[in-house]
Amino acid sequence: MKGFINLFVRSAKELKSVRNLCVIAMLIALDLVLKLTISIKVSNYMTISFAFIAMAAIGMLYGPTVGFTAGMITDILGYIIKPDGAFDIRFTLIEALGGLLYGLFLYNAKNDKWLIVRIVSAKATVIVICNLLLTNWAISALYGSGFMAILPARIIKNLAQFPVDVILLSIFLPLVLKAYTSVFKGARTVDKGIFSDENFMHGMTYVVCLLILLIGCTGIAAQYLKNKYDSQSDTIEAQQEEIDYLYEILEIEKPVAKE
Numbered sequence: 554m555k556g557f558i559n560l561f562v563r564s565a566k567e568l569k570s571v572r573n574l575c576v577i578a579m580l581i582a583l584d585l586v587l588k589l590t591i592s593i594k595v596s597n598y599m600t601i602s603f604a605f606i607a608m609a610a611i612g613m614l615y616g617p618t619v620g621f622t623a624g625m626i627t628d629i630l631g632y633i634i635k636p637d638g639a640f641d642i643r644f645t646l647i648e649a650l651g652g653l654l655y656g657l658f659l660y661n662a663k664n665d666k667w668l669i670v671r672i673v674s675a676k677a678t679v680i681v682i683c684n685l686l687l688t689n690w691a692i693s694a695l696y697g698s699g700f701m702a703i704l705p706a707r708i709i710k711n712l713a714q715f716p717v718d719v720i721l722l723s724i725f726l727p728l729v730l731k732a733y734t735s736v737f738k739g740a741r742t743v744d745k746g747i748f749s750d751e752n753f754m755h756g757m758t759y760v761v762c763l764l765i766l767l768i769g770c771t772g773i774a775a776q777y778l779k780n781k782y783d784s785q786s787d788t789i790e791a792q793q794e795e796i797d798y799l800y801e802i803l804e805i806e807k808p809v810a811k812e
Contacts, residue, residue: 564616564656572737573615577623580614583607584627589635605651609675609722610729612655613662624652643691651683664727672722680711 567573584607591603608627612620628648632640658675662668689707693700800806 560616560657560660561618564618564620564660567615567619568622573619576733577611577615577619580607580611581623581627581630584611584623585631585634588627588631603721605655605676605679605718606721606725608652609655609659609672609726612652612657612675613659613726613730614733615656616660617653617656620652620654620656621649622652624649641691641695643694644688647683647687647691650687651679654679654682659726662726662730664730668727669723672726673719676715676718676722680715684711 568577584604587607588602588604604627608620608624611623625645625648628645655675658671658678662671685704685707689700689704693703
């Protein structure tokens, strides 16, 4: 637990360096360019964007605290530059959480065999927690659409995009890491984390526990939504029976919907 907290503390200390602030600012600018110019809005519920590459790079180089902060900044600046509807703080916090998750998985990463494991774990976690659960919840609340009604399309979209995103991250993150360590030699110290040969079992335990947690959260959310849907269905059915009873008592012919 102490090591987990120290991860955030060490990440926060990255902001003391002017060099780090300059690199973070450039990556935030890259995130905005990718988000505002190279993004495809499929519908109100779905947008395909490649800005996650810059956000993942920030998390990899500077950790979860910086990733969270950068996520908030990019979302707010993106709205200021190109407003799209009313501002909603929920989407800002979801964007920030995505940056934090990238930082948790990718901070201290090296160009080794564990990098692909980190990338797959990070992207899968962001998809499940941010894209499918939180963003879907925020969209359904904002547009008044049912959570389960828009979930299948978003699942298909994210499943289709997942391998593409992993390939893109696997190509660009090693290049970013190599360029950073080449330009700023000795500026980046790497601690042995759970994703290393020495801590293989700890790493696998970490990933398995995270997957169990995600599955559990998804199951709880699905059960809650199912109960809510069943309750609403029962209420609608009871109201329909009352309406039918009133038609019968008042001897009024019930209108038939035209096909």
